[in-house]
Amino acid sequence: MPTTPSQYREVAQRIRDRILRDRVYLPGAQLPKEFELAAELGVDRATVNRALRVLAAEGLVYVRRGKGTFVSTLLTPIHRNAAARYRPENRTEGGGRGAFDVEIRRLGLEPKSELTVSRVPAPEVVAKVFGVEPGTEVVARARRMFAGEAPVQIATSYIPVDIAAGTALEEQDSGPGGIVSRFAELGYAQVRMSERLSVRPPADEEANFLKMTPDQRVYEVVHVGWTAEGRPVEVCVHIMPAHLWELEYDWEVPVG
Amino acid sequence: MPTTPSQYREVAQRIRDRILRDRVYLPGAQLPKEFELAAELGVDRATVNRALRVLAAEGLVYVRRGKGTFVSTLLTPIHRNAAARYRPENRTEGGGRGAFDVEIRRLGLEPKSELTVSRVPAPEVVAKVFGVEPGTEVVARARRMFAGEAPVQIATSYIPVDIAAGTALEEQDSGPGGIVSRFAELGYAQVRMSERLSVRPPADEEANFLKMTPDQRVYEVVHVGWTAEGRPVEVCVHIMPAHLWELEYDWEVPVG
DNA sequence: GAGTGGTCTAGACCACAGA
DNA sequence: CTGTGGTCTAGACCACTCG
Numbered sequence: 425m426p427t428t429p430s431q432y433r434e435v436a437q438r439i440r441d442r443i444l445r446d447r448v449y450l451p452g453a454q455l456p457k458e459f460e461l462a463a464e465l466g467v468d469r470a471t472v473n474r475a476l477r478v479l480a481a482e483g484l485v486y487v488r489r490g491k492g493t494f495v496s497t498l499l500t501p502i503h504r505n506a507a508a509r510y511r512p513e514n515r516t517e518g519g520g521r522g523a524f525d526v527e528i529r530r531l532g533l534e535p536k537s538e539l540t541v542s543r544v545p546a547p548e549v550v551a552k553v554f555g556v557e558p559g560t561e562v563v564a565r566a567r568r569m570f571a572g573e574a575p576v577q578i579a580t581s582y583i584p585v586d587i588a589a590g591t592a593l594e595e596q597d598s599g600p601g602g603i604v605s606r607f608a609e610l611g612y613a614q615v616r617m618s619e620r621l622s623v624r625p626p627a628d629e630e631a632n633f634l635k636m637t638p639d640q641r642v643y644e645v646v647h648v649g650w651t652a653e654g655r656p657v658e659v660c661v662h663i664m665p666a667h668l669w670e671l672e673y674d675w676e677v678p679v680g
Numbered sequence: 681m682p683t684t685p686s687q688y689r690e691v692a693q694r695i696r697d698r699i700l701r702d703r704v705y706l707p708g709a710q711l712p713k714e715f716e717l718a719a720e721l722g723v724d725r726a727t728v729n730r731a732l733r734v735l736a737a738e739g740l741v742y743v744r745r746g747k748g749t750f751v752s753t754l755l756t757p758i759h760r761n762a763a764a765r766y767r768p769e770n771r772t773e774g775g776g777r778g779a780f781d782v783e784i785r786r787l788g789l790e791p792k793s794e795l796t797v798s799r800v801p802a803p804e805v806v807a808k809v810f811g812v813e814p815g816t817e818v819v820a821r822a823r824r825m826f827a828g829e830a831p832v833q834i835a836t837s838y839i840p841v842d843i844a845a846g847t848a849l850e851e852q853d854s855g856p857g858g859i860v861s862r863f864a865e866l867g868y869a870q871v872r873m874s875e876r877l878s879v880r881p882p883a884d885e886e887a888n889f890l891k892m893t894p895d896q897r898v899y900e901v902v903h904v905g906w907t908a909e910g911r912p913v914e915v916c917v918h919i920m921p922a923h924l925w926e927l928e929y930d931w932e933v934p935v936g
Numbered sequence: 937g938a939g940t941g942g943t944c945t946a947g948a949c950c951a952c953a954g955a
Numbered sequence: 956c957t958g959t960g961g962t963c964t965a966g967a968c969c970a971c972t973c974g
Contacts, residue, residue, distance in 0.1 A: 468945045490953035490959055507931050618930040623922040641897055666879040673929040674874040675763050724964045746972035
């Protein structure tokens with residue numbers, strides 16, 4: 425509740441206006457250096473620096489150390505519809521048209537992702553869902569995802585070894601329909617899903633890969649897929665820069 | 681990607697540890713003044729101030745101008761299950777046991793809320809959902825919600841005038857089962873719901889009521905209720921401090 | 937008025953990018 | 956080696972709370 429004046433916010437607002445309203449600085453363009461902005465706006469460089477930190481935290485600009493400050497090119501959020509992305513027609517993952525691909529192409533960008541499959545000790549959250557001791561070995565499918573050249577998400581699926589061992593779930597190429605289809609073929613059809621989401625500052629490693637500042641925030645989405653018997657068979661943890669994504673959920677209301 | 685040392689982050693981490701791990705500063709307790717922390721940790725007061733800003737942004741501490749800095753008391757997030765909260769058994773709102781009440785009492789806190797009913801020009805988002813001109817008159821039910829003394833949410837429902845005029849939807853007390861039950865009685869049973877959520881810095885007015893700093897973030901959840909005919913009959917915009925809430929969504933997966 | 941935090945300036949030094 | 960941002964310090968002044 426800053427009743428205090430606050431020049432740095434005024435400076436931030438003026439620069440924000442130049443970007444969004446007056447289009448003085450276009451997406452991708454480099455801003456004047458801090459020293460110049462300071463001189464032009466009649467404040468100290470420290471004040472401009474703080475203002476730019478605010479705009480960077482919002483995702484409006486990004487800073488490349490030693491190079492300069494630039495207007496972000498991804499000004500429209502990426503839309504993710506949780507229920508829709510798991511419907512069969514959106515899951516033709518093997519053919520290169522998975523839900524993520526659709527989400528990114530909708531913005532006219534080129535999706536890209538890198539997958540690493542391995543066995544790891546179950547993280548705490550995952551162990552809790554599976555009902556095993558933390559540290560129990562599970563299969564991990566870690567995906568690092570990009571829109572164009574920009575990293576936009578880390579998604580790591582965890583699967584109990586007794587389900588995945590020796591199956592397509594441990595392969596690099598999960599085949600047509602994505603891994604949800606493989607689960608079904610193995611007798612673990614997922615009939616119910618849940619997602620629990622929170623927002624927090626990025627961990628160092630996350631900030632590093634996602635090119636985020638400590639002032640920005642990530643969504644942490646813990647997705648769980650359940651079989652008809654009520655067994656959780658897949659936990660997927662999604663980490664997404666909060667300023668880049670808009671999330672949607674749809675559901676039917678039970679009669680009553 | 682701060683490969684730069686950064687004393688202020690180290691200071692923040694040391695204070696964070698004292699709160700979470702070593703329990704030197706307990707929930708509700710006042711921290712030493714910035715000047716003292718600075719002397720003790722061997723840094724300038726500006727550095728301590730910046731470190732505390734980081735912790736305040738996370739919601740771990742809060743600052744009362746002129747008084748001091750205190751450890752937050754709400755260290756466990758409030759859990760909100762979107763689908764569950766609209767199920768009939770959780771909607772006995774009139775009796776003082778609505779979904780929000782349950783969410784807060786689960787943490788051992790006392791829920792409280794203030795309602796203001798009025799007619800207002802439709803905000804842009806709302807107008808778009810209803811398919812009317814922005815500025816068209818709609819009924820607004822604005823709720824400001826508290827957990828104990830702490831403000832935790834602003835929720836404003838918008839309803840087309842042709843539906844709400846002269847009905848219980850314009851009354852202060854919406855009666856048993858909450859307004860969703862009233863919609864059903866009026867022939868507008870909501871059979872499908874959607875929520876679109878994003879994260880952003882609080883607007884000044886929001887920060888003011890929710891007692892937030894500009895470095896914190898809010899969820900903006902746009903909830904829409906649809907009838908079987910596909911008409912959107914209610915838009916509810918929820919504003920929640922992101923560090924206070926954890927959101928959950930459950931859904932069934934169509935067979936295939 | 938005393939106590940506490942919020943912000944601003946001025947100057948200095950460091951880290952990283954690129955020629 | 957130069958240019959750009961990131962951070963730290965020291966000192967000053969302002970705003971809000973409470974006695």
